[in-house]
Amino acid sequence: PLRCSKAPVIYIVVPCYNEEEVLPLTAEFLGKKLDDLTRSRRIHPGSRVLMVDDGSKDRTWKLIEELHEKDERFAGVKLSRNRGHQNALLAGLFEAARRRCDAAISMDADLQDDVDACDAMIERYMAGCDIVYGVRRHRATDTFFKRTTALGFYKIMNALGANTVYNHADYRLMSRRALEGLAEFSEVNLFLRGIVPMIGYPSDVVYYDRKERAAGESKYPLKKMLAFAIDGITSFSIKPIRLITTLGVGALCASALMIIWFIIGAVRGNTVSGWATIVISIWLFGGLILLGLGVVGEYIGKIYMEAKGRPRFRVEKFLG
Numbered sequence: 001p002l003r004c005s006k007a008p009v010i011y012i013v014v015p016c017y018n019e020e021e022v023l024p025l026t027a028e029f030l031g032k033k034l035d036d037l038t039r040s041r042r043i044h045p046g047s048r049v050l051m052v053d054d055g056s057k058d059r060t061w062k063l064i065e066e067l068h069e070k071d072e073r074f075a076g077v078k079l080s081r082n083r084g085h086q087n088a089l090l091a092g093l094f095e096a097a098r099r100r101c102d103a104a105i106s107m108d109a110d111l112q113d114d115v116d117a118c119d120a121m122i123e124r125y126m127a128g129c130d131i132v133y134g135v136r137r138h139r140a141t142d143t144f145f146k147r148t149t150a151l152g153f154y155k156i157m158n159a160l161g162a163n164t165v166y167n168h169a170d171y172r173l174m175s176r177r178a179l180e181g182l183a184e185f186s187e188v189n190l191f192l193r194g195i196v197p198m199i200g201y202p203s204d205v206v207y208y209d210r211k212e213r214a215a216g217e218s219k220y221p222l223k224k225m226l227a228f229a230i231d232g233i234t235s236f237s238i239k240p241i242r243l244i245t246t247l248g249v250g251a252l253c254a255s256a257l258m259i260i261w262f263i264i265g266a267v268r269g270n271t272v273s274g275w276a277t278i279v280i281s282i283w284l285f286g287g288l289i290l291l292g293l294g295v296v297g298e299y300i301g302k303i304y305m306e307a308k309g310r311p312r313f314r315v316e317k318f319l320g
């Protein structure tokens with residue numbers, strides 16, 4: 001169903017952490033984009049760029065204040081301290097929803113995501129999509145290391161049961177009702193890429209070419225990347241617990257095979273005294289312990305999922 005012909009109020013949400021080097025350029029690009037979209041009446045003049053300062057230690061907030069003074073279409077939120085990319089993004093999205101935007105587009109501050117893809121996102125939104133994922137067409141500009149680690153990460157995530165959109169980072173459009181859906185996920189360990197697909201509603205993807213960081217350097221060193229990956233996996237899946245159970249069962253089976261093997265050996269008469277009892281008990285008890293851990297883990301996994309208090313459903317339409 002096509003949305004009503006009125007141009008939507010769009011908020012472009014940009015998390016910024018120590019981005020003083022790139023911010024002026026980003027603001028220039030986004031300002032032009034707003035001009036362009038407003039002039040062609042594709043978005044409402046009340047649309048904004050919302051910068052979220054994630055507790056930066058440099059002049060980032062100062063720059064945001066200056067931008068706002070010069071042009072009221074630049075809005076800002078300052079977090080009390082550094083809370084990480086995902087939390088900064090969420091703060092911006094909630095703020096956008098609170099100000100009653102029709103849709104919010106989230107984008108990194110470093111201009112790696114193609115600003116022009118916004119046009120296609122808004123077009124898909126007007127055509128009735130609630131969530132539009134920006135997907136990278138290729139990663140030629142990323143280093144070989146970043147490319148392979150990222151690819152492995154998507155593969156592992158999906159194998160472990162979190163439905164992430166392949167090659168999609170956090171460049172996406174979300175309608176207001178999708179944002180309201182997101183607000184119902186009250187978990188603290190936030191992994192947006194995994195949660196957003198869980199909201200549901202009609203969605204689509206828009207392809208773009210990923211560019212190099214325009215200025216400054218990556219705020220995701222290996223340490224943060226690993227923490228992010230572990231967070232992502234453990235917030236969506238209790239499969240690692242199942243893995244322990246499987247290991248336990250495997251060890252028990254191995255000990256059973258050994259018992260048979262040693263009995264055959266004893267019947268034939270070639271035994272080393274004491275050897276069989278020790279080896280079998282190691283495997284038998286190892287297996288029992290792992291299995292026990294797995295069973296306890298199964299219950300902890302249930303408690304863990306309950307503790308998240310995730311919404312169980314969200315109504316899309318009513319009839320009658």
Ligand code: UDP
Nearest residue numbers: 015016017054084085088108109218219220
């Ligand atoms: N960022 C943030 N808080 C942090 C780390 C990063 O808000 O603690 C922002 C950063 O300013 C940028 C975005 O998250 O807008 C993505 O970071 P970056 O481009 O450094 O990551 P990469 O593209 O290298 O994975």
Ligand code: MG
Nearest residue numbers: 108110112213
């Ligand atoms: Mg980047």
